[in-house]
Each structure stands twice: as structure tokens, then as C-alpha cells.
């Protein structure tokens with residue numbers, strides 16, 4: 001199952017006019033997030049402002065409330081030295097070191113910052129855009145064109161046949177690693193269409209009984225991965241040879257090296273393998 005949604009987070013757009021208590025800062029130096037308390041047990045900085053630590057933000061975005069605390073995303077000039085006890089971590093490294101809800105919110109903060117950075121000027125007429133405070137958007141005062149933080153849907157599909165799982169190796173994977181099939185949704189497609197098309201394109205197999213499994217936002221750069229299970233319905237496995245270098249059936253007892261545990265692919269594969277081992281249907 002997917003992680004629970006972030007219960008303590010309330011998205012808001014209008015920052016408080018005056019603030020007397022410290023705020024939680026999601027501060028990024030390029031794609032790395034700044035943490036305090038050392039890289040092994042990191043925490044996010046909680047302070048009135050980053051400028052009090054010599055880290056005046058280049059840009060910032062108000063995010064809303066997390067556990068009742070005001071939150072901001074901030075872009076920090078990479079040339080600024082970090083105060084003693086601060087460190088910069090990759091977003092992926094944050095997962096597993098802090099609570100999943102906080103790591104997920106960090107991914108959201110990064111995506112919002114990147115969107116804000118990429119849309120300072122109107123893509124239609126070049127006028128400087130203005131941030132709106134009634135929704136998460138930037139509008140062009142000249143032509144009224146409005147942009148919103150992008151979310152790119154992608155699907156993941158785990159095909160099963162009896163007690164076997166269809167796993168594939170992308171050419172870019174580290175040696176020995178296999179995963180479920182995945183691909184981006186094209187304009188005009190339903191998710192079910194994408195699942196069928198990607199399975200056909202990548203391995204030449206037909207499927208049926210497509211069932212929703214769960215979803216995961218993936219901030220590299222702004223995907224929403226939607227995972228499904230499906231039953232094998234015909235065809236011989238034929239890896240496309242471009243994106244997929246190898247694909248085959250795996251018995252439950254001989255699963256290969258899988259993606260890291262922060263990814264929904266790992267959870268999908270392990271959950272389904274567990275269901276099949278207990279004699280349950282793959283879709284739960």
C-alpha cells in the first residue's frame with residue numbers, strides 16, 4: 001500500500017504578515033537540502049529566518065503549516081558557506097533519515113522551488129510573472145497566462161503469471177537490478193491505456209485484470225508514479241532492446257536485486273510477492 005498522505009501538512013499560499021514563532025525551512029542549495037544536527041541524524045532548520053545564519057534566500061515560497069508550524073521553501077546561493085553543524089544532503093538520502101512525511105514534504109518543497117525558478121518570466125510573451133497568493137500559481141500581468149507547478153504522471157506495472165513476476169532490466173540500472181515496468185503517460189491517455197501500451201512496447205506482452213496498487217510522488221523532477229498489478233494474458237517476452245535490455249519471469253524464491261526501499265517499485269514487488277506466497281491474488 002502507498003504511504004498514508006501527510007496528515008500534519010496543510011498547504012497554504014498566503015504567508016503570515018507577522019510571525020513571532022520560528023518557522024521550518026526547506027532550504028535548497030541546488031538540489032541538496034540543508035539540514036542541521038549532522039548528516040547521520042539530520043533535522044530541518046527551525047528558525048525565524050535563514051538570514052540569521054548568513055543564508056539569505058535568493059527566492060522563497062511559503063508552503064503552509066506542518067504540525068502547526070509555518071513552512072518555507074528557500075533557494076540558497078551555493079557560494080554561501082554553511083554554518084557549523086549544518087550539512088547539505090541529497091533528497092534521496094533524506095528518505096530513511098527523517099520521517100517519511102517530512103521527506104515527502106521536502107520533495108514537494110523542491111518541486112515548488114524549481115517551478116518558481118523556471119517560471120519567473122512568461123513563456124508566451126516574456127513579461128515578468130507575478131506570484132499569486134490565492135493559489136499555487138504564477139500569472140503574467142500582460143497576457144494573463146498562468147502556470148502551475150507541473151506534475152507528470154507515470155505508471156508502473158507488475159505483471160504476474162501464476163506465482164511468477166515479470167521483471168525487467170533497464171539499460172541504465174546498476175548490474176543485477178531488475179524492477180517492474182514503468183513509463184510516462186501520454187496526452188489523452190487514461191492510465192489503463194498507458195499500462196497496456198507500455199507493457200506492449202517494452203516487453204511485447206498482453207495483460208488483463210489491471211488493478212490499482214498505490215502511488216508515490218517522485219520529485220526527480222516532478223513525477224507522480226501510479227502503480228498497478230496485472231495478469232499476464234498472452235505473448236512472448238520480447239524486450240524492446242532500447243529502454244529494456246532484458247526481461248523475464250522470476251519465481252518468488254529467486255527474486256533478483258530490487259530497487260531501493262524508498263521507491264514504490266520495491267514496495268509493489270515485495271507486497272505482491274508476499275501475497276502470492278500466501279496463495280492470495282496479486283491484486284490483494
Ligand SMILES: [Zn+2]
Nearest residue numbers: 122125140143
Ligand atoms: Zn505573458
